[in-house]
Every structure is written in C-alpha cells, then in structure tokens.
Amino acid sequence: MDPQIAFIGGGNMARSLIGGLLAQDFDKSAIRVSEPYTPTREALASELGITVLDDNRRVAAGSAVWLFAVKPQVMKTVCAELRELAQAERPLVLSIAAGITATQLDSWLGGGLPVVRIMPNTPALLGAGANGLFANARVDAAQKALAERLFRATGLCTWIADEALMDTVTALSGSGPAYVFLLCEAMQAAAVKQGLPAEAARDLAVQTFVGAARMLAESGESVEVLRQRVTSPNGTTHAAITAFEDGGLRRLVQTALDAATARGIALSREND
Numbered sequence: 479m480d481p482q483i484a485f486i487g488g489g490n491m492a493r494s495l496i497g498g499l500l501a502q503d504f505d506k507s508a509i510r511v512s513e514p515y516t517p518t519r520e521a522l523a524s525e526l527g528i529t530v531l532d533d534n535r536r537v538a539a540g541s542a543v544w545l546f547a548v549k550p551q552v553m554k555t556v557c558a559e560l561r562e563l564a565q566a567e568r569p570l571v572l573s574i575a576a577g578i579t580a581t582q583l584d585s586w587l588g589g590g591l592p593v594v595r596i597m598p599n600t601p602a603l604l605g606a607g608a609n610g611l612f613a614n615a616r617v618d619a620a621q622k623a624l625a626e627r628l629f630r631a632t633g634l635c636t637w638i639a640d641e642a643l644m645d646t647v648t649a650l651s652g653s654g655p656a657y658v659f660l661l662c663e664a665m666q667a668a669a670v671k672q673g674l675p676a677e678a679a680r681d682l683a684v685q686t687f688v689g690a691a692r693m694l695a696e697s698g699e700s701v702e703v704l705r706q707r708v709t710s711p712n713g714t715t716h717a718a719i720t721a722f723e724d725g726g727l728r729r730l731v732q733t734a735l736d737a738a739t740a741r742g743i744a745l746s747r748e749n750d
C-alpha cells in the first residue's frame with residue numbers, strides 16, 4: 479500500500495512530482511494537496527483526479543509524509559501553522575524549497591523530526607528530472623528508501639552527504655535547465671540574425687540540444703571527447719569554441735553558478 483502523502487503547495491513543481499508518481503501507478507487516493515489559489519486547485523483536481531483542498535492542516539493531518547512545495551519566502555509561516563500537528567503526528571518531512579535548510583525546517587516544525595531536503599528540476603515533468611537529496615540524522619533507512627522511491631518516479635536521484643552542497647546542487651541541476659534554455663535561445667537568435675528563418679532556427683537548435691543530450695547520456699564517452707569529435711582542426715567548430723574560450727565562457731559559467739549558490743544561501747538567511 480502506498481503511504482499517504484500531503485503536498486503543501488500545488489504549484490509547478492508539485493504538479494510535476496505528482497505527474498511522475500501517477501505515471502508510476504502511485505495510488506491516487508494516497509495523494510492530497512493543499513493549494514490556496516482556486517484556479518490551480520480546480521485544475522489539479524480535475525486534471526489529475528486527486529483531492530485538493532485550501533487547508534494545510536486538513537491535508538497534512540493523518541499523512542505519513544508531508545512534502546513542502548511552497549516558495550522559500552512562505553515556508554516559515556506555513557511551518558508555524560503546522561507545528562503543533564507535526565509534533566503530534568511526527569511525519570517524514572520532505573522539502574524541495576531552494577535554500578531553506580533541514581535544520582530550519584525541523585526547528586520551525588518544533589524539532590526532532592526526520593527531514594529530507596530534495597532539489598529537483600523541471601524535466602521531472604517528463605520523468606527526466608535530476609534530484610539531489612540530503613537527509614538529516616533523524617531519517618532512518620526505510621524513510622530514505624521511501625523518499626528515494628517517490629523522487630525516482632521523476633528521474634535520477636543522487637544523495638548528498640554535506641547539506642552545504644545542496645546550494646551547489648541547486649545552482650547546477652535545479653536551475654540548470656534555464657541555462658540550457660538560455661543558450662538555446664541565444665543560438666537561435668544568432669542564426670536568425672544571419673538570415674535563417676525563425677522556424678528552421680528553432681527546429682535545428684532544439685534537435686541539436688536533444689541529440690547532444692542523448693549522446694552525453696547514452697554514448698559512454700566523456701563530455702570532452704564528444705566535444706573534440708565535433709571540432710575538426712582549424713574548422714568551423716574550432717572557430718566558435720575559440721570565440722567562446724576567448725570570451726571567458728568558463729569564467730562566466732563559474733560566476734553564474736557562484737551567484738546561484740550565493741542566492742541559495744541568502745534565501746536561507748532572508749527567510750529565517
């Protein structure tokens with residue numbers, strides 16, 4: 479029998495995670511969602527056939543697993559509302575919020591609770607997600623296995639031993655899809671500027687990302703080797719790669735990931 483799961487917040491990521499669970503034949507009646515925005519509530523209930531209410535306490539009561547999928551900015555308030563119930567029921571607490579630490583969640587919920595922090599990403603919607611997971615010392619092996627089973631429904635799972643590195647995971651794979659979309663956008667725009675019709679630019683750019691991603695995942699070759707195979711001596715790719723390197727692409731990527739990581743740390747501090 480599947481454990482009863484309460485989703486606190488029914489936004490984009492909650493929908494992706496629930497979609498993954500339902501695709502793996504997770505019992506619909508074991509999922510309940512709390513969501514304040516009426517159109518989102520109605521859409522979730524009608525499209526996914528699950529119970530969606532506007533009441534965090536009612537949704538959480540009696541659920542073995544509470545999965546917090548609200549923004550970091552409202553997490554403390556939401557936890558305060560559930561603190562008494564958390565101490566009475568002692569659920570397994572899961573959170574996907576950027577920045578907010580397991581220690582913060584545990585203390586806002588009254589303390590002494592098993593907490594697993596997960597950083598998913600939006601390809602979860604297609605079952606192609608990447609999840610970094612961190613468990614606090616109260617989480618036992620069965621609870622770890624349960625958290626992993628739930629998130630495996632949306633993609634790959636990797637456990638992270640040092641919680642401080644969850645901000646790095648957020649910068650890498652949590653935000654990562656947006657960097658790929660930005661590069662795809664920029665490549666399309668450059669091709670259109672040279673005169674390629676927008677539709678052709680989109681089709682060719684998108685398929686290039688799909689094909690390259692499949693090679694990364696399926697070829698068994700390193701990323702460097704795959705890059706070198708495209709790069710003929712003194713050819714067109716060499717010209718482009720030289721422009722990227724001379725323009726400081728690697729330094730820029732480091733700066734971008736450092737900024738995302740720093741923002742995760744700041745989100746924790748700002749919302750404490």
Ligand SMILES: NC(=O)C1=CN([C@@H]2O[C@H](COP(=O)(O)OP(=O)(O)OC[C@H]3O[C@@H](n4cnc5c(N)ncnc54)[C@H](OP(=O)(O)O)[C@@H]3O)[C@@H](O)[C@H]2O)C=CC1
Pocket residue numbers: 486487488489490491492512513514515518534547548549550552556574575576597598599600652653
């Ligand atoms: N988007 C992404 O790519 C990723 C996001 N995350 C994390 O996931 C979390 C959710 O993000 P995302 O799904 O994008 O955000 P959304 O805004 O889509 O989802 C959050 C949901 O929580 C609802 N909500 C607001 N206040 C409350 C409350 N008091 N009680 C219950 N529900 C409430 C919101 O309703 P309303 O709209 O009415 O405010 C909204 O539907 C964030 O913490 C984020 O850091 C993690 C990895 C990737």
Ligand SMILES: O=C(O)[C@@H]1CCC=N1
Pocket residue numbers: 576648652653
């Ligand atoms: O931008 C954000 O803060 C969230 C966390 C990772 C992806 N989106």
